[in-house]
Amino acid sequence: DAGVIQSPRHEVTEMGQEVTLRCKPISGHNSLFWYRQTMMRGLELLIYFNNNVPIDDSGMPEDRFSAKMPNASFSTLKIQPSEPRDSAVYFCASSNSGTGGYSGNTIYFGEGSWLTVV
Amino acid sequence: AQKITQTQPGMFVQEKEAVTLDCTYDTSDPSYGLFWYKQPSSGEMIFLIYQGSYDQQNATEGRYSLNFQKARKSANLVISASQLGDSAMYFCAMREANTGNQFYFGTGTSLTVIP
Numbered sequence: 034d035a036g037v038i039q040s041p042r043h044e045v046t047e048m049g050q051e052v053t054l055r056c057k058p059i060s061g062h063n064s065l066f067w068y069r070q071t072m073m074r075g076l077e078l079l080i081y082f083n084n085n086v087p088i089d090d091s092g093m094p095e096d097r098f099s100a101k102m103p104n105a106s107f108s109t110l111k112i113q114p115s116e117p118r119d120s121a122v123y124f125c126a127s128s129n130s131g132t133g134g135y136s137g138n139t140i141y142f143g144e145g146s147w148l149t150v151v
Numbered sequence: 152a153q154k155i156t157q158t159q160p161g162m163f164v165q166e167k168e169a170v171t172l173d174c175t176y177d178t179s180d181p182s183y184g185l186f187w188y189k190q191p192s193s194g195e196m197i198f199l200i201y202q203g204s205y206d207q208q209n210a211t212e213g214r215y216s217l218n219f220q221k222a223r224k225s226a227n228l229v230i231s232a233s234q235l236g237d238s239a240m241y242f243c244a245m246r247e248a249n250t251g252n253q254f255y256f257g258t259g260t261s262l263t264v265i266p
Contacts, residue, residue, distance in 0.1 A: 066254065076242065076256045089253060122194060128254075139186055140244075140254050142196035 035059070037143035039125050045149045051113040054146045057106055058127030066140065067100055067110050068124040076124075082108065083130055115150045122147050153177065154255035155243050161261045164233045171218070172228040172260045174243030182248035185226040187217065190240040190259070199241075202226060233264045 038057040046052055058065050066081040080090040085102045093100070097116070102108040112119055128140040156175045164170035176185065187199040202210045202217045210217045218227040230237055243257040 075258045078253070078256075081253060124196065126196075126254075138246075139184075139198050139201055140246075141198065142188075144195050147194075 037125055037127050037141055039123075039143035039146050041146055042144065043147045043149075045151065046115055048116055048150055049114045050150075051111065052115045052119075052148060052150075054110040054123050054125075054148070056108045056110070056125030056143060058108070058125070059141055060106070062127035062129050062141075063105065064128040064130045064140075065102060065108050066124075066126040066128070067108070068126065068142075069121045070124060070145075071121045079110070112148075115148075117150045120149050153257075155245055155257035157243055157257035157260050159260045160258075161263070163263050163265055164230075164237075166235060166264055166266050167232055169229060169231045170233055170262065172230070172241050172243075172262065174226045174228065174257060176224050176226060176243075176245045178224075178245065178247055180247040180249050184246045184248075185217065185219070186244040186246070186254075187215070187226075187228045188242045188244060188256075189237075190242065191236075192239070196242070200228070230262075235264050235266060238262060238264045 040055045063084050067079040068076055069079055070076045079092045080100045082102045100110045122145040124142050124145045126140045126142045129138045154177055159173055183204045185202045189197045189199050200210050200212045200215045200217050202219045209219050214231045216229045240259045240261050242259045245255045
């Protein structure tokens with residue numbers, strides 16, 4: 034089975050440019066998560082969706098960041114305009130939220146999008 | 152309060168020895184899951200092991216076992232017979248059943264296996 038698929042794997046862009054990161058979750062999973070990882074701040078949850086609906090976006094750093102999930106098989110994270118401090122690895126992950134409050138479904142990560150803003 | 156606390160930023164272990172990576176958690180939800188992930192230098196996050204709050208026995212997966220002490224709210228990862236390929240960052244995570252299925256991650260422990 035295909036895992037979580039992210040694109041691009043690597044991106045170098047100039048400050049001020051728009052960056053769009055893409056994610057295809059595992060088929061059948063109904064929860065999708067966007068994380069950012071840096072040396073300074075570790076792994077941070079930016080936003081997560083259940084059944085394509087954003088549930089918690091309190092981790093989104095500022096208005097320059099936006100995320101969408103138009104359908105169950107696709108999500109985007111957009112940064113506009115990008116800044117050097119946005120340089121990080123951005124992970125998309127997916128999970129099945131299960132039923133009846135079951136907590137045992139694990140979260141599977143994509144390989145990450147390595148973003149460098151110069 | 153931190154949901155997941157990993158107090159060991161870095162650990163060293165001799166090859167073939169066992170090592171324990173600490174994790175404590177904070178929740179009032181009676182139903183939760185605890186997870187460990189490995190992140191090697193290549194960057195991918197690899198799921199290792201899961202423990203449910205109602206599980207009576209400690210989880211095991213090959214050389215990995217989870218020392219689950221519910222009263223102490225700890226979920227330490229034990230790696231037996233360490234191998235050089237075990238050198239990586241290790242993250243403890245928790246999922247609460249009744250709070251929207253969000254995952255909480257600790258800050259990670261960097262493990263170095265010494266030949």
